[in-house]
Amino acid sequence: MTKRIAVLPGDGIGKEVAKGTVQILEAVFECFHHDYSFEEALIGGAAIDAEGTPLPEKTLKLCLESDAVLLGAVGGPKWDQNPPELRPEKGLLGLRKALGLFANLRPVTTYPSLLHASPLKKEVVDGVDMLIVRELTGGIYFGNPSGRRGEQNEVAVDTLEYSKSEIERIVDKAFQFARNRRKKLTSVDKANVLESSRMWREIVNKTVEKYPDVQVEHMLVDSAAMQLIARPNHFDVIVTENMFGDILSDEASMITGSLGMLPSASLREDNVGLYEPVHGSAPDIAGQDKANPLGMILSAAMMLRYSFQLEKEASILEEAVAKVLKAGYYTDDLRVQGGKRVGTKEMIEKVLDAI
Ligand code: ATP
Ligand code: MG
Numbered sequence: 262m263t264k265r266i267a268v269l270p271g272d273g274i275g276k277e278v279a280k281g282t283v284q285i286l287e288a289v290f291e292c293f294h295h296d297y298s299f300e301e302a303l304i305g306g307a308a309i310d311a312e313g314t315p316l317p318e319k320t321l322k323l324c325l326e327s328d329a330v331l332l333g334a335v336g337g338p339k340w341d342q343n344p345p346e347l348r349p350e351k352g353l354l355g356l357r358k359a360l361g362l363f364a365n366l367r368p369v370t371t372y373p374s375l376l377h378a379s380p381l382k383k384e385v386v387d388g389v390d391m392l393i394v395r396e397l398t399g400g401i402y403f404g405n406p407s408g409r410r411g412e413q414n415e416v417a418v419d420t421l422e423y424s425k426s427e428i429e430r431i432v433d434k435a436f437q438f439a440r441n442r443r444k445k446l447t448s449v450d451k452a453n454v455l456e457s458s459r460m461w462r463e464i465v466n467k468t469v470e471k472y473p474d475v476q477v478e479h480m481l482v483d484s485a486a487m488q489l490i491a492r493p494n495h496f497d498v499i500v501t502e503n504m505f506g507d508i509l510s511d512e513a514s515m516i517t518g519s520l521g522m523l524p525s526a527s528l529r530e531d532n533v534g535l536y537e538p539v540h541g542s543a544p545d546i547a548g549q550d551k552a553n554p555l556g557m558i559l560s561a562a563m564m565l566r567y568s569f570q571l572e573k574e575a576s577i578l579e580e581a582v583a584k585v586l587k588a589g590y591y592t593d594d595l596r597v598q599g600g601k602r603v604g605t606k607e608m609i610e611k612v613l614d615a616i
Contacts, residue, residue, distance in 0.1 A: 263296045264569060267327040269320065272306040272349060273542030274552035274605075275333020281609030282331065282557045288613055289565075289574050300327070304356065305335025305349035305542075315352030321359055329568040330360070330535045331561060334542040357397075362527035362535055363427070364434050365395040366563065367510040369493070371517055374586045374597060378518035381490065386516050391496040392442065393513060394435040395506025397527060399427045400457075402503055423457045423502065428464045430530060435500035436472040441572075445497035446477045449485045449505055461502065482509070489513055514539065521553030521594045524560035526567055534568045536560040546593075550604035553592040555582050558612060581615035 266286075270279035283299055290297050302320040309315050315335070324330050335349040345351065369391050376383040404420035432448070439446040448465045450458035462479055469477050480488065482505045488495055489509065493516050501509065514523055523539035538556030546552060559582060566575035589600030590611050603611065 263298050264329075265327040266297060266299050266564075267320075267324045267330045268299050268301045269304040269324075269330060269332045270301065270307075271304050271333040271335040271542065272337045273334060273544050273547035274540075275305075275335065275542050276307075277333075277547070277550070277552050277605050278538065278554040278557035279331065279333035281554050281605065282561045284609065285558060285578070285612055285616065286561055286565075288616055289577065292616075293571075293574060295571075295574075304332070304352045306337050306340045308352060309340060309343070309347055309349065315347065315349050316355045320352075321356065324356060324360060324535075328533060329564050330356070331564060332535060332537040333557065334538065334540065336542045337544045337547070357527060357535060360527075360533065360535060361398075361529045363396065363398045363530075364431055364528045365397045365506065365510075366438075366526040366528065366567070367393045367395070367513070367539065368524060368559075368563070369393065369513045369516050372522075372583060372586050374589065374600070375517070375519060375522070375595060377598075378595060379516055380518060381493075381516060385491075386493060389493045389496075389516055391493065391513070392438055392498045393506060393510045394431065394438060394498060394500045395510060396423075396427065396431040396500075396502045398503075399423045400503035421455070421457055423460065425460065425464065428461050429468070432461075432464050432468050432500060433471075434528070435498055436468055436475055439475045439498040440472055443497040444475045446475050447485070447496055447499045448477065448479050449482050449499055449501035449509065450479065451482050451505075452479065453481060457502070465500075485509060486512060489516070519553075519595055521556050521592065522559070523556050524563055526560065526563040528567060532568050534564065536564040536568075550606055551593050552605045553594050554605050554609055554612075555586075555592075558582060558609075577616060578612075581612050584615045585611045 270276040302323050371386045371389045379386045401421040450461045452458040452462045520540045526536050528534040562575040562578035565571040591597040591600045
Protein backbone atom coordinates (compact mmCIF):
# COMPACT_ATOMS: atom_id res chain seq x y z
CA MET A 262 0.00 0.00 0.00
CA THR A 263 1.17 3.52 -0.76
CA LYS A 264 2.66 5.31 2.26
CA ARG A 265 1.43 8.86 2.64
CA ILE A 266 3.66 11.78 3.53
CA ALA A 267 2.07 15.13 4.38
CA VAL A 268 4.30 18.04 3.40
CA LEU A 269 3.75 21.32 5.26
CA PRO A 270 6.30 23.85 3.95
CA GLY A 271 4.99 26.66 6.20
CA ASP A 272 6.60 30.08 6.01
CA GLY A 273 9.86 31.80 5.12
CA ILE A 274 12.79 29.48 4.41
CA GLY A 275 10.54 26.56 5.40
CA LYS A 276 9.15 26.70 1.87
CA GLU A 277 12.59 26.74 0.27
CA VAL A 278 14.05 23.85 2.24
CA ALA A 279 10.89 21.69 2.09
CA LYS A 280 10.71 21.88 -1.70
CA GLY A 281 14.24 20.58 -2.23
CA THR A 282 13.86 17.91 0.41
CA VAL A 283 10.82 16.46 -1.35
CA GLN A 284 12.84 16.34 -4.59
CA ILE A 285 15.55 14.41 -2.78
CA LEU A 286 13.10 11.95 -1.21
CA GLU A 287 11.47 11.39 -4.59
CA ALA A 288 14.85 10.53 -6.06
CA VAL A 289 15.55 8.01 -3.28
CA PHE A 290 12.10 6.38 -3.54
CA GLU A 291 12.50 6.10 -7.30
CA CYS A 292 15.89 4.38 -6.96
CA PHE A 293 14.42 1.77 -4.64
CA HIS A 294 11.00 1.52 -6.37
CA HIS A 295 9.20 2.44 -3.15
CA ASP A 296 5.57 3.51 -3.34
CA TYR A 297 5.11 6.81 -1.52
CA SER A 298 2.86 9.82 -2.07
CA PHE A 299 3.44 13.45 -1.13
CA GLU A 300 0.51 15.72 -0.35
CA GLU A 301 1.07 19.37 0.43
CA ALA A 302 -0.97 21.53 2.81
CA LEU A 303 -0.85 24.94 4.48
CA ILE A 304 0.18 25.69 8.06
CA GLY A 305 1.27 28.76 10.02
CA GLY A 306 1.28 32.22 8.46
CA ALA A 307 0.61 30.91 4.96
CA ALA A 308 -2.55 29.23 6.30
CA ILE A 309 -3.63 32.36 8.16
CA ASP A 310 -3.38 34.37 4.94
CA ALA A 311 -5.26 31.84 2.81
CA GLU A 312 -7.75 30.32 5.27
CA GLY A 313 -7.85 32.63 8.28
CA THR A 314 -6.48 30.01 10.68
CA PRO A 315 -2.96 28.67 11.39
CA LEU A 316 -4.14 25.03 11.30
CA PRO A 317 -6.94 24.57 8.74
CA GLU A 318 -9.25 21.57 9.08
CA LYS A 319 -7.99 20.02 5.82
CA THR A 320 -4.38 20.27 6.95
CA LEU A 321 -5.20 18.53 10.22
CA LYS A 322 -7.21 15.85 8.43
CA LEU A 323 -4.38 15.20 5.97
CA CYS A 324 -1.83 14.88 8.78
CA LEU A 325 -4.05 12.54 10.80
CA GLU A 326 -4.45 10.29 7.76
CA SER A 327 -0.75 10.33 6.82
CA ASP A 328 2.09 8.03 7.91
CA ALA A 329 4.46 10.93 8.49
CA VAL A 330 4.52 14.72 8.36
CA LEU A 331 7.40 16.73 6.97
CA LEU A 332 7.37 20.34 8.14
CA GLY A 333 9.50 23.31 7.10
CA ALA A 334 9.05 26.16 9.59
CA VAL A 335 6.34 28.57 10.65
CA GLY A 336 6.23 32.23 11.61
CA GLY A 337 7.44 35.62 10.53
CA PRO A 338 7.17 39.34 11.35
CA LYS A 339 4.01 39.69 9.27
CA TRP A 340 1.99 37.77 11.91
CA ASP A 341 3.86 38.75 15.09
CA GLN A 342 1.22 41.29 16.13
CA ASN A 343 -1.70 38.90 15.60
CA PRO A 344 -3.89 37.91 18.57
CA PRO A 345 -2.70 34.65 20.24
CA GLU A 346 -5.10 32.33 18.38
CA LEU A 347 -3.96 33.77 15.05
CA ARG A 348 -0.23 33.25 15.56
CA PRO A 349 1.53 30.82 13.20
CA GLU A 350 3.17 28.90 16.10
CA LYS A 351 -0.29 28.05 17.38
CA GLY A 352 -0.78 25.86 14.30
CA LEU A 353 2.29 23.79 15.06
CA LEU A 354 1.43 23.35 18.74
CA GLY A 355 -2.09 22.27 17.79
CA LEU A 356 -0.76 19.78 15.27
CA ARG A 357 1.72 18.22 17.71
CA LYS A 358 -1.04 17.81 20.23
CA ALA A 359 -3.58 16.39 17.77
CA LEU A 360 -1.05 13.81 16.61
CA GLY A 361 -0.28 12.75 20.21
CA LEU A 362 3.49 12.98 19.78
CA PHE A 363 5.30 12.08 23.01
CA ALA A 364 8.92 11.44 22.03
CA ASN A 365 11.04 14.31 20.81
CA LEU A 366 14.31 13.25 19.17
CA ARG A 367 17.23 15.59 18.63
CA PRO A 368 20.38 14.02 17.22
CA VAL A 369 23.62 15.92 17.67
CA THR A 370 26.29 14.99 15.14
CA THR A 371 29.47 16.80 14.25
CA TYR A 372 31.05 16.81 10.80
CA PRO A 373 34.84 16.93 10.32
CA SER A 374 34.68 19.94 7.97
CA LEU A 375 32.43 21.93 10.35
CA LEU A 376 34.27 21.47 13.65
CA HIS A 377 35.31 25.13 13.64
CA ALA A 378 31.63 26.16 13.84
CA SER A 379 31.40 24.97 17.45
CA PRO A 380 32.37 27.29 20.30
CA LEU A 381 33.98 24.21 21.92
CA LYS A 382 37.44 22.91 21.12
CA LYS A 383 37.74 20.84 17.95
CA GLU A 384 39.22 17.85 19.75
CA VAL A 385 36.29 17.85 22.21
CA VAL A 386 33.52 17.87 19.59
CA ASP A 387 35.21 15.71 16.94
CA GLY A 388 33.26 12.47 16.44
CA VAL A 389 30.20 13.42 18.52
CA ASP A 390 27.15 11.37 17.55
CA MET A 391 24.41 11.40 20.16
CA LEU A 392 20.63 11.23 20.24
CA ILE A 393 18.63 13.11 22.86
CA VAL A 394 15.21 11.60 23.57
CA ARG A 395 12.96 14.04 25.40
CA GLU A 396 9.55 13.23 26.91
CA LEU A 397 7.08 15.67 25.39
CA THR A 398 3.67 15.32 27.03
CA GLY A 399 4.19 15.39 30.80
CA GLY A 400 6.19 17.01 33.57
CA ILE A 401 6.11 20.52 34.89
CA TYR A 402 4.97 22.12 31.60
CA PHE A 403 1.65 20.31 31.98
CA GLY A 404 1.29 20.54 35.76
CA ASN A 405 -1.03 22.77 37.71
CA PRO A 406 0.29 26.27 37.89
CA SER A 407 -1.17 28.03 40.90
CA GLY A 408 -0.24 30.57 43.48
CA ARG A 409 -1.27 32.92 46.17
CA ARG A 410 -0.30 36.36 45.05
CA GLY A 411 -0.96 38.87 47.83
CA GLU A 412 0.77 41.81 49.43
CA GLN A 413 2.31 39.73 52.21
CA ASN A 414 2.51 36.19 51.00
CA GLU A 415 3.74 35.81 47.47
CA VAL A 416 3.68 32.13 46.51
CA ALA A 417 3.74 30.57 43.06
CA VAL A 418 3.40 26.84 42.49
CA ASP A 419 4.02 24.56 39.51
CA THR A 420 3.44 20.87 39.96
CA LEU A 421 5.52 18.19 38.28
CA GLU A 422 3.55 15.06 37.61
CA TYR A 423 4.35 11.86 35.73
CA SER A 424 2.40 8.66 35.49
CA LYS A 425 4.14 5.31 35.36
CA SER A 426 2.84 4.61 31.86
CA GLU A 427 4.09 7.97 30.53
CA ILE A 428 7.59 7.16 31.75
CA GLU A 429 7.46 3.55 30.60
CA ARG A 430 6.62 4.42 26.99
CA ILE A 431 9.40 7.01 26.57
CA VAL A 432 11.99 4.86 28.35
CA ASP A 433 11.07 1.85 26.24
CA LYS A 434 11.42 3.90 23.05
CA ALA A 435 14.83 5.15 24.15
CA PHE A 436 16.01 1.59 24.77
CA GLN A 437 14.91 0.67 21.25
CA PHE A 438 16.94 3.53 19.78
CA ALA A 439 19.98 2.60 21.91
CA ARG A 440 19.73 -1.01 20.76
CA ASN A 441 19.96 0.13 17.14
CA ARG A 442 22.93 2.39 17.83
CA ARG A 443 25.97 1.91 20.13
CA LYS A 444 23.84 0.26 22.83
CA LYS A 445 24.54 2.81 25.51
CA LEU A 446 21.76 4.68 27.31
CA THR A 447 22.20 7.56 29.74
CA SER A 448 19.08 8.27 31.76
CA VAL A 449 19.10 11.82 33.11
CA ASP A 450 17.12 12.75 36.23
CA LYS A 451 17.32 14.50 39.59
CA ALA A 452 16.70 11.47 41.78
CA ASN A 453 18.51 12.96 44.78
CA VAL A 454 15.73 15.56 45.05
CA LEU A 455 12.62 14.64 43.05
CA GLU A 456 10.14 11.84 43.68
CA SER A 457 9.20 11.72 40.00
CA SER A 458 12.90 11.12 39.23
CA ARG A 459 13.03 8.25 41.70
CA MET A 460 10.11 6.62 39.91
CA TRP A 461 11.85 7.35 36.60
CA ARG A 462 14.97 5.50 37.82
CA GLU A 463 12.98 2.48 39.00
CA ILE A 464 11.32 2.21 35.60
CA VAL A 465 14.65 2.46 33.75
CA ASN A 466 16.11 -0.27 36.00
CA LYS A 467 13.09 -2.47 35.33
CA THR A 468 13.05 -1.86 31.56
CA VAL A 469 16.70 -2.80 31.11
CA GLU A 470 15.74 -6.40 31.91
CA LYS A 471 14.03 -6.38 28.50
CA TYR A 472 17.15 -4.98 26.81
CA PRO A 473 20.10 -6.83 28.40
CA ASP A 474 22.34 -5.89 25.47
CA VAL A 475 22.03 -2.17 26.30
CA GLN A 476 24.38 -0.63 28.85
CA VAL A 477 22.58 1.85 31.14
CA GLU A 478 23.84 4.61 33.37
CA HIS A 479 21.97 7.15 35.52
CA MET A 480 23.19 10.73 35.59
CA LEU A 481 21.92 13.69 37.56
CA VAL A 482 20.85 16.55 35.32
CA ASP A 483 23.37 19.03 36.75
CA SER A 484 26.17 16.59 36.10
CA ALA A 485 24.81 15.85 32.60
CA ALA A 486 24.81 19.58 31.78
CA MET A 487 28.49 19.67 32.66
CA GLN A 488 29.45 16.42 30.93
CA LEU A 489 27.76 17.50 27.68
CA ILE A 490 30.32 20.28 27.38
CA ALA A 491 33.29 18.55 29.03
CA ARG A 492 33.09 15.27 27.12
CA PRO A 493 30.21 15.09 24.64
CA ASN A 494 31.74 11.97 23.12
CA HIS A 495 30.74 10.09 26.25
CA PHE A 496 27.09 9.98 25.13
CA ASP A 497 25.18 7.74 22.75
CA VAL A 498 21.46 7.96 23.65
CA ILE A 499 20.18 10.27 26.40
CA VAL A 500 16.65 9.87 27.72
CA THR A 501 15.07 12.43 30.00
CA GLU A 502 11.86 14.17 31.08
CA ASN A 503 10.30 17.17 29.39
CA MET A 504 12.00 20.19 30.96
CA PHE A 505 15.44 18.61 31.42
CA GLY A 506 15.27 17.56 27.76
CA ASP A 507 14.28 21.03 26.63
CA ILE A 508 17.27 22.58 28.35
CA LEU A 509 19.82 19.89 27.54
CA SER A 510 18.91 19.71 23.85
CA ASP A 511 19.45 23.44 23.37
CA GLU A 512 22.73 23.19 25.22
CA ALA A 513 23.79 20.23 23.09
CA SER A 514 22.93 22.02 19.85
CA MET A 515 25.90 24.29 20.48
CA ILE A 516 28.22 21.31 20.18
CA THR A 517 27.63 21.49 16.43
CA GLY A 518 27.34 25.27 16.43
CA SER A 519 25.21 25.51 13.33
CA LEU A 520 21.44 25.85 13.61
CA GLY A 521 20.92 25.15 9.91
CA MET A 522 22.30 21.61 10.27
CA LEU A 523 20.07 20.31 13.07
CA PRO A 524 17.17 17.91 12.45
CA SER A 525 14.42 16.77 14.81
CA ALA A 526 11.60 14.27 15.05
CA SER A 527 8.55 13.91 17.27
CA LEU A 528 7.01 10.44 17.44
CA ARG A 529 4.15 8.55 18.92
CA GLU A 530 3.84 4.86 19.79
CA ASP A 531 3.06 3.58 16.28
CA ASN A 532 5.98 5.62 14.86
CA VAL A 533 3.81 8.12 13.05
CA GLY A 534 5.96 11.22 13.32
CA LEU A 535 6.47 14.89 12.61
CA TYR A 536 9.86 15.78 11.18
CA GLU A 537 11.22 19.31 11.10
CA PRO A 538 14.51 21.16 11.20
CA VAL A 539 15.36 22.78 14.54
CA HIS A 540 15.69 26.23 12.96
CA GLY A 541 12.83 28.66 12.42
CA SER A 542 11.52 30.46 9.36
CA ALA A 543 14.52 32.85 9.29
CA PRO A 544 12.67 35.88 7.84
CA ASP A 545 15.97 37.76 7.48
CA ILE A 546 17.12 35.47 4.66
CA ALA A 547 13.79 34.18 3.32
CA GLY A 548 13.38 34.17 -0.45
CA GLN A 549 17.07 34.84 -1.09
CA ASP A 550 18.23 31.29 -1.85
CA LYS A 551 20.57 31.47 1.15
CA ALA A 552 19.00 28.95 3.55
CA ASN A 553 20.91 25.84 4.53
CA PRO A 554 18.63 22.93 3.55
CA LEU A 555 20.67 20.25 5.36
CA GLY A 556 18.75 20.33 8.67
CA MET A 557 15.56 19.64 6.72
CA ILE A 558 17.21 16.93 4.62
CA LEU A 559 18.54 15.24 7.76
CA SER A 560 15.03 15.45 9.25
CA ALA A 561 13.80 13.57 6.18
CA ALA A 562 16.47 10.92 6.85
CA MET A 563 15.04 10.55 10.36
CA MET A 564 11.60 10.08 8.82
CA LEU A 565 12.88 7.24 6.65
CA ARG A 566 14.50 5.60 9.67
CA TYR A 567 11.84 6.02 12.36
CA SER A 568 8.48 6.14 10.57
CA PHE A 569 9.33 3.84 7.66
CA GLN A 570 12.15 1.61 8.96
CA LEU A 571 14.17 2.40 5.81
CA GLU A 572 17.55 2.34 7.52
CA LYS A 573 19.59 1.90 4.37
CA GLU A 574 17.84 4.78 2.60
CA ALA A 575 18.25 7.00 5.68
CA SER A 576 21.98 6.29 5.74
CA ILE A 577 22.24 7.11 2.04
CA LEU A 578 20.81 10.58 2.73
CA GLU A 579 23.09 11.14 5.72
CA GLU A 580 26.15 9.96 3.84
CA ALA A 581 25.26 12.23 0.90
CA VAL A 582 25.15 15.20 3.29
CA ALA A 583 28.51 14.23 4.80
CA LYS A 584 30.00 13.83 1.34
CA VAL A 585 28.85 17.25 0.14
CA LEU A 586 30.30 18.89 3.26
CA LYS A 587 33.53 16.95 2.85
CA ALA A 588 33.76 18.23 -0.73
CA GLY A 589 33.76 21.75 0.75
CA TYR A 590 30.31 23.02 -0.28
CA TYR A 591 28.74 25.30 2.30
CA THR A 592 25.86 27.75 2.69
CA ASP A 593 26.34 31.22 4.16
CA ASP A 594 25.61 30.15 7.74
CA LEU A 595 28.50 27.65 7.84
CA ARG A 596 31.42 29.87 6.74
CA VAL A 597 33.85 27.18 5.69
CA GLN A 598 37.27 28.57 4.86
CA GLY A 599 38.56 27.57 1.47
CA GLY A 600 35.35 25.82 0.46
CA LYS A 601 32.82 26.73 -2.20
CA ARG A 602 29.86 28.84 -1.17
CA VAL A 603 26.53 27.74 -2.64
CA GLY A 604 22.86 28.76 -2.36
CA THR A 605 19.93 26.60 -1.25
CA LYS A 606 19.15 25.30 -4.73
CA GLU A 607 22.74 24.44 -5.56
CA MET A 608 23.21 22.70 -2.20
CA ILE A 609 20.17 20.54 -2.98
CA GLU A 610 21.63 19.75 -6.41
CA LYS A 611 24.89 18.68 -4.77
CA VAL A 612 23.07 16.35 -2.37
CA LEU A 613 21.11 14.89 -5.30
CA ASP A 614 24.36 14.29 -7.17
CA ALA A 615 25.89 12.63 -4.13
CA ILE A 616 22.89 10.30 -3.83
P1 ATP B 1 11.90 30.59 15.88
O1 ATP B 1 11.19 30.71 14.57
O2 ATP B 1 11.91 29.20 16.41
O3 ATP B 1 11.56 31.65 16.85
P2 ATP B 1 14.36 32.02 15.71
O4 ATP B 1 13.74 33.26 15.24
O5 ATP B 1 14.97 31.92 17.03
O6 ATP B 1 13.41 30.77 15.52
P3 ATP B 1 15.48 31.30 13.16
O7 ATP B 1 14.29 31.77 12.44
O8 ATP B 1 15.84 29.89 13.02
O9 ATP B 1 15.47 31.58 14.70
O10 ATP B 1 16.72 32.20 12.77
C1 ATP B 1 17.80 32.52 13.63
C2 ATP B 1 19.00 32.97 12.82
O11 ATP B 1 19.61 31.83 12.21
C3 ATP B 1 18.63 33.90 11.69
O12 ATP B 1 19.62 34.89 11.52
C4 ATP B 1 18.57 33.01 10.48
O13 ATP B 1 18.88 33.66 9.28
C5 ATP B 1 19.60 31.94 10.79
N1 ATP B 1 19.17 30.64 10.24
C6 ATP B 1 18.22 29.83 10.73
N2 ATP B 1 18.05 28.75 9.98
C7 ATP B 1 18.93 28.86 8.97
C8 ATP B 1 19.23 28.04 7.84
N3 ATP B 1 18.60 26.88 7.58
N4 ATP B 1 20.19 28.46 7.00
C9 ATP B 1 20.83 29.62 7.22
N5 ATP B 1 20.60 30.43 8.25
C10 ATP B 1 19.65 30.06 9.13
MG1 MG C 1 11.92 33.13 14.10
